Amino acid sequence: MENKAEKDLTEYVPYSKEARSFMSPTKYTVFIRTFIPWQLIKFAYYNLKMLMVLSKGHGRFMDD
């Protein structure tokens, strides 16, 4: 499969607006983002992270 990320890197233009703060995913990063076994672990991790934010609580009593 064509590496879309590398294709975009060939369009990197030095000193362009984009080059000033350039970041683009590598071939591995693009792959791992849809690699299901790893994403299943990430799914569990995301849910834990979300529970952490939710557990901080909101709608607190005014006395707190």
Next chain:
Amino acid sequence: MARIVVLGTGFAGNTAALNLKKYLGDRHEVIVVSPRKNFSYVPSLVWVGVGSMQPEKTGFDLEPVYKKHGIIFKNGAAEEIHPDSGDQYVAVKYSDGKTEHIKYDYLINATGPKLNYAATPGLGPDAGYSDSICTLPHAIKTRDNYLKAVEKMRQGKRQKFIVGTGHGTATCQGAAFEYIHNLEFDLNRRGVRNMADITWISNEPALGDFGVGGVIVKKSGNFVSGKLFAESTFLEKGIKWVERAHVRKVEEGSLDYVNIEGEEGKLDFDFAMLIPPFAGIPIAYIDKDGNDIKAQMCVPSGFMKVDADYASAAKPFEEWKNSDWPRKYNNPIYKNIFAAGIAFAPPHPISKPFKAPDGTLIAPSPPRTGMASGIIGHTVALSIIDMVKNGAEEPTHQASMTEFGAICITSMGKSMTHGSAALLTMDPVVPNYEKYKFGRNLNYTFGDIGLAGHWVKYMLHYLFIWKMKGKFMWHFIPD
């Protein structure tokens, strides 16, 4: 017996109504007023807009839900609020032209926004030249126009797509960001991506600002700005971008803009999806002598004043404080009227505002949709419950956007096997530079991109529709 009237059936209004009825029971009356008969799960309209979700899967009829929970539903539009004690009521107009005066002991204004397309000449799907995904009918029209463009590409005609914000003070950049990524993903899926030029335009000071001042996260041993990640997604997918821009006007096939440097530009398009600025729903506020008191009740944009410091808007960005933001969400004059969700007037933007040299304001308005709306609606309901049941004279619950966190999921392609979304948690929503070096607690502020993010968004679609329907154990699902 107390009567609580809730205006609106979005996240804030529906959350408030369900909680009020659950905890007040049959002794007290909860009335919901809305011109809409359906609940629309707005976060999924992005998918409707590219044809990857059927419209009927994004909403449901509210009447049976309210009937089941003992909530009285009035399918009409609130036109006037008469807030003076002894004669406080909402004047509601129905589609057959009849009106009703509904008295209340407590009122929650959770009407959501008026989509202010008129703020930019030529903006909008009804009287203008651009599309929108802010409502279900508009998202369906957007989908149809998008599919026409796809057909043209299949016939060999290159198409130009523009997605972003249609005014210097528009909000919901996140929704537009989702749409442009879903559009790019869908064009790939349909095999016509190579025939499309895609450009983003927004009023953000930088990509990834989203109207919340951007975000710093810990990543690979560094503190990294979300700007880099937002830009990287565009670089990866060949999407060009224009930032810090106010769209002056939209014409058929083109738009004119100006940026904070004063540079003027014109972008041609075959398809444009532009989010409009928001304003308050036009409701009149009338005192007992028949005087129009809207100026005392609302800010100029029409959103209702609550316990925020509105004088802080005149101060420079560097002097804004966390104490500017509301905590209890009741009106300072009429303390039994609350505003929840988008209906409340924020004290000022979250992001630093800028102006073009000619004075044009280019400042994203603060987002307070979705999770924030649900939290505020829930908090207001809890306060009213205490006021009714326990005689509290002041609201007993608080939820300042400078203290509570939020979870944002930005879809970047709908597919259970190769879709993607950016998941972002931020705590608090409004950066608190008095407490945190980078404005937020980095133990609770996190960002990542991947297929699992899409699974989360898909899960929340069904979870929140279940919750908003008030189904079994709905109240265990967090806001």
